[in-house]
Amino acid sequence: xxxxxxxxxxxxxxxxxxxxxxxxxxxxxxxxxxxxxxxxxxxxxxxxxxxxxxxxxxxxxxxxxxxxxxxxxxxxxxxxxxxxxxxxxxxxxxxxxxxxxxxxxxxxxxxxxxxxxxxxxxxxxxxxxxxxxxxxxxxxxxxxxxxxxxxxxxxxxxxxxxxxxxxxxxxxxxxxxxxxxxxxxxxxxxxxxxxxxxxxxxxxxxxxxxxxxxxxxxxxxxxxxxxxxxxxxxxxxxxxxxxxxxxxxxxxxxxxxxxxxxxxxxxxxxxxxxxxxxxxxxxxxxxxxxx
Amino acid sequence: xxxxxxxxxxxxxxxxxxxxxxxxxxxxxxxxxxxxxxxxxxxxxxxxxxxxxxxxxxxxxxxxxxxxxxxxxxxxxxxxxxxxxxxxxxxxxxxxxxxxxxxxxxxxxxxxxxxxxxxxxxxxxxxxxxxxxxxxxxxxxxxxxxxxxxxxxxxxxxxx
Numbered sequence: 001x002x003x004x005x006x007x008x009x010x011x012x013x014x015x016x017x018x019x020x021x022x023x024x025x026x027x028x029x030x031x032x033x034x035x036x037x038x039x040x041x042x043x044x045x046x047x048x049x050x051x052x053x054x055x056x057x058x059x060x061x062x063x064x065x066x067x068x069x070x071x072x073x074x075x076x077x078x079x080x081x082x083x084x085x086x087x088x089x090x091x092x093x094x095x096x097x098x099x100x101x102x103x104x105x106x107x108x109x110x111x112x113x114x115x116x117x118x119x120x121x122x123x124x125x126x127x128x129x130x131x132x133x134x135x136x137x138x139x140x141x142x143x144x145x146x147x148x149x150x151x152x153x154x155x156x157x158x159x160x161x162x163x164x165x166x167x168x169x170x171x172x173x174x175x176x177x178x179x180x181x182x183x184x185x186x187x188x189x190x191x192x193x194x195x196x197x198x199x200x201x202x203x204x205x206x207x208x209x210x211x212x213x214x215x216x217x218x219x220x221x222x223x224x225x226x227x228x229x230x231x232x233x234x235x236x237x238x239x240x241x242x243x244x245x246x247x248x249x250x251x252x253x254x255x256x257x258x259x260x261x262x263x264x265x266x267x268x269x270x271x272x273x274x275x276x277x278x279x280x281x282x283x284x285x286x287x288x289x290x291x
Numbered sequence: 292x293x294x295x296x297x298x299x300x301x302x303x304x305x306x307x308x309x310x311x312x313x314x315x316x317x318x319x320x321x322x323x324x325x326x327x328x329x330x331x332x333x334x335x336x337x338x339x340x341x342x343x344x345x346x347x348x349x350x351x352x353x354x355x356x357x358x359x360x361x362x363x364x365x366x367x368x369x370x371x372x373x374x375x376x377x378x379x380x381x382x383x384x385x386x387x388x389x390x391x392x393x394x395x396x397x398x399x400x401x402x403x404x405x406x407x408x409x410x411x412x413x414x415x416x417x418x419x420x421x422x423x424x425x426x427x428x429x430x431x432x433x434x435x436x437x438x439x440x441x442x443x444x445x446x447x448x449x450x451x
Contacts, residue, residue, distance in 0.1 A: 005292050006312035006358045029356075036315070036354050037335045049312070051359065078348065102424020103405070104339060107348035108355070190423030191337070 073112025092180020126199025
């Protein structure tokens with residue numbers, strides 16, 4: 001591996017200063033499961049890695065039924081699915097954090113890092129989008145908040161500017177009669193990168209038959225994770241019939257803008273968007289009804 | 292970059308050494324400490340051959356910088372057997388012939404230990420899912436899965 005400096009930051013201020021000072025020549029290190037590979041494979045040429053794991057705000061995992069979830073940007077996946085309250089409140093997020101890599105990766109990798117790495121195929125991002133998560137960012141001008149769907153701008157690119165780092169994600173408290181689901185297609189059973197993925201969140205009415213509101217986001221079919229508000233608009237107020245769910249799947253197929261690559265063709269990915277979105281919607285609806 | 296002092300507990304003994312930030316925990320174990328039981332496979336987090344237990348969590352040591360291990364506790368394959376002999380997991384791997392070339396075996400055994408520490412009586416599905424991050428190109432996994440299930444059974448019986 002090329003030489004670089006290791007800078008352990010103890011506070012947000014220290015991290016932001018180090019990030020500002022060196023600009024594009026530094027990156028944040030949390031779990032390291034993406035960045036260490038990128039440096040080793042010469043995909044990034046850096047002067048330093050700023051280790052943010054010891055900063056208290058980035059390690060906070062707190063949930064309450066009234067305030068929702070505060071998820072520090074460096075909290076590893078295993079702590080999220082290891083928390084019973086969080087697991088029952090956000091099953092669609094748990095779907096993702098328990099399928100990112102194997103247990104070895106989940107012991108280190110964080111959802112915040114998954115977001116900042118900004119891979120179009122990131123499994124962690126569609127659930128954040130459909131659960132209406134917001135990002136708390138710290139930088140030279142203090143704190144700012146931004147919605148997750150606005151965070152990624154291109155493959156590997158985010159809205160973070162010089163000196164800024166992601167501190168935490170906030171997910172609102174779950175609404176009654178609502179649930180989420182994230183599923184992806186991979187050729188293996190485990191340990192692979194999504195050919196396509198679909199994350200959904202639905203809220204049903206008191207009869208559990210009509211959809212009050214819904215959110216859908218796709219992975220691996222556009223340069224960034226793809227939020228599709230038009231599907232939510234279409235579903236709102238409709239009975240959750242097979243035809244309606246199938247139509248939502250068709251909308252996902254038509255909205256996807258995939259490329260063909262080693263993992264799959266554009267046509268296959270569009271097809272998968274329809275199937276996965278239909279299944280994810282049915283899965284989330286089933287979760288509401290079984291709760 | 293200047294080398295940094297890194298101290299950690301390795302298989303129960305405190306070690307202290309000078310590391311460059313770019314050196315992975317895997318490199319340091321094998322090249323500075325000559326603990327060559329931990330293997331380098333893919334060196335990018337896919338194969339699990341380099342698995343060690345870091346502060347109680349199973350990790351790929353190729354994806355941990357040596358300097359990140361400062362102050363931690365590390366268990367490698369060399370720390371699995373006891374003074375009395377092989378760990379039951381190791382014995383069962385032998386009994387079931389759960390290895391051929393053996394390169395993946397230290398990683399599999401460390402991962403199996405991490406699994407059974409956390410879940411003493413796993414189902415076959417749990418074993419398969421937990422070991423999904425370990426790749427073997429020889430055995431086809433079935434013997435490995437059987438060895439782990441048998442080790443769990445034996446350890447449960449011994450604990451009673």
